[in-house]
Amino acid sequence: MKSPEQKQFFTITELTREFEVSTRTIRFYEDEGLIQPVRRGRTRLFKPSDRRLLMLIMRGKRLGFSIAEIREIISMYKEPPGEAGQLNLLIKRVNEKRDQLIQKRKDIEETIAELDQVEEQSLTRMAELGVST
Amino acid sequence: MKSPEQKQFFTITELTREFEVSTRTIRFYEDEGLIQPVRRGRTRLFKPSDRRLLMLIMRGKRLGFSIAEIREIISMYKEPPGEAGQLNLLIKRVNEKRDQLIQKRKDIEETIAELDQVEEQSLTRMAELGVST
DNA sequence: AATTTAATTTACGTAATAGTAAAATCGGGG
DNA sequence: CCCCGATTTTACTATTACGTAAATTAAATT
Numbered sequence: 001m002k003s004p005e006q007k008q009f010f011t012i013t014e015l016t017r018e019f020e021v022s023t024r025t026i027r028f029y030e031d032e033g034l035i036q037p038v039r040r041g042r043t044r045l046f047k048p049s050d051r052r053l054l055m056l057i058m059r060g061k062r063l064g065f066s067i068a069e070i071r072e073i074i075s076m077y078k079e080p081p082g083e084a085g086q087l088n089l090l091i092k093r094v095n096e097k098r099d100q101l102i103q104k105r106k107d108i109e110e111t112i113a114e115l116d117q118v119e120e121q122s123l124t125r126m127a128e129l130g131v132s133t
Numbered sequence: 134m135k136s137p138e139q140k141q142f143f144t145i146t147e148l149t150r151e152f153e154v155s156t157r158t159i160r161f162y163e164d165e166g167l168i169q170p171v172r173r174g175r176t177r178l179f180k181p182s183d184r185r186l187l188m189l190i191m192r193g194k195r196l197g198f199s200i201a202e203i204r205e206i207i208s209m210y211k212e213p214p215g216e217a218g219q220l221n222l223l224i225k226r227v228n229e230k231r232d233q234l235i236q237k238r239k240d241i242e243e244t245i246a247e248l249d250q251v252e253e254q255s256l257t258r259m260a261e262l263g264v265s266t
Numbered sequence: 267a268a269t270t271t272a273a274t275t276t277a278c279g280t281a282a283t284a285g286t287a288a289a290a291t292c293g294g295g296g
Numbered sequence: 297c298c299c300c301g302a303t304t305t306t307a308c309t310a311t312t313a314c315g316t317a318a319a320t321t322a323a324a325t326t
Contacts, residue, residue, distance in 0.1 A: 013302075021284095023303080028284060041292070042304055059240045064197015066282075073244070076251050080258045087255050087262070094252045101241050101248075107192045108234045108241070111206070115234075118209050119227045122220050125213045129220070145273075154314095156273080161314060174322070175274060199312070 010046040012037075018051075019058055029057060032067050034074065063104065073097065143179040145170075151184075152191055162190060165200050167207065196237065206230065 012023050029035055030044075035053050037044040046054075053074065060070035076094060081087055137143075137151075145156050162168050163177075168186050170177040179187075186207065193203035209227060214220055 011302090024284060024286080027304090032283095043292080044303085059244065062197070062237060062240050063244070064195070068282095077247070080251070080255045082258075082262075084259065084262050087259050091252055091255050091259075094248050094255070098245055098248050101245050104195060105238060105241050107195050108238050111192065111196070112231055112234050114210070115227050115231050118213070119224055122213045122224050122227070125215075126217065126220050126224075129215075129217050157314065157316085160274085165313095176322080177273085201312095 007048065010048075010051055012044050012046070015046055015051065015054060019054055021058075026054070029054070029067075032071070034067070034071060063101075137181065137184060140181065143181075143184055145177050145179070148179055148184065148187060152187055154191075159187070162187070162200075165204070167200070167204060196234075 012026055015021075015026060016023055026035075030037065034057055035046070035050045037046045037050050039045065056074055056077075057070055060073060065073065072093070076090065076097070080090060145159055148154075148159060149156055159168075163170065167190055168179070168183045170179045170183050172178065189207055189210075190203055193206060198206070205226070209223065209230070213223060
């Protein structure tokens with residue numbers, strides 16, 4: 001049994017099962033240029049690097065990022081540019097993205113805290129019912 | 134100058150400015166049943182409670198929740214039901230939503246860590262350029 | 267009263283993100 | 297060799313979350 005990182009290639013169906021998406025979705029991401037599987041004949045073969053990209057895409061989706069935003073994030077992971085101006089631009093965009101993420105984290109903390117309250121009130125209410133029954 | 138919570142009513146334009154959305158968007162949320170402004174004649178008047186709902190909606194949007202999911206979250210904030218079965222259902226859904234949020238928070242932590250690395254590499258590269266120039 | 271400004275209703279349009287169906291093709295097992 | 301299941305391409309469809317335009321009306325200003 002090979003681990004995903006050892007495997008040379010994945011078929012599209014293997015990936016649809018692992019990530020619980022349709023073939024249509026994976027091909028859509030290819031159309032969008034997010035992944036570039038190689039071909040054997042007409043059949044797509046996905047490398048471990050394609051699989052890692054899919055993991056990034058799914059994570060981005062969970063966070064509510066659009067395809068365009070995911071594309072931008074992925075592009076940041078490539079080799080840093082050699083030109084100073086481009087490097088500065090990259091750093092600026094990294095900081096913007098991080099600020100967005102920090103805001104989201106704050107939103108999450110607040111929402112979790114509120115849900116905790118809802119649960120607490122519900123449990124209190126349950127106890128009251130248990131007593132009054 | 135009254136604070137938002139002291140004000141009795143807000144006009145739609147006041148809210149579009151505060152939340153940086155269009156009137157179309159706010160009316161759309163009304164159509165979806167997320168808010169129920171009262172009317173003076175045909176004109177909508179928004180209470181502080183409507184404004185608080187809008188804050189919840191915007192937060193949900195930042196977290197990538199759909200209108201349906203936001204509606205579900207909002208519904209959890211209402212008075213807990215009086216029947217035990219319904220209470221159990223509510224508690225179950227609260228826990229599901231919290232799990233989702235915890236997953237998102239994990240996704241965020243990972244992404245931030247990766248962005249930190251990108252920045253670090255970029256700064257290193259900048260230093261090299263500074264030296265080699 | 268006339269004009270301007272703001273808000274409403276109605277309806278059609280659109281971009282993003284896929285779902286679904288049909289027809290063709292390819293590769294492997296018996 | 298032939299069939300079957302997996303895969304591909306192509307094209308049409310669907311949903312969400314609004315944008316936009318037009319016609320109408322109400323409110324405020326001159």
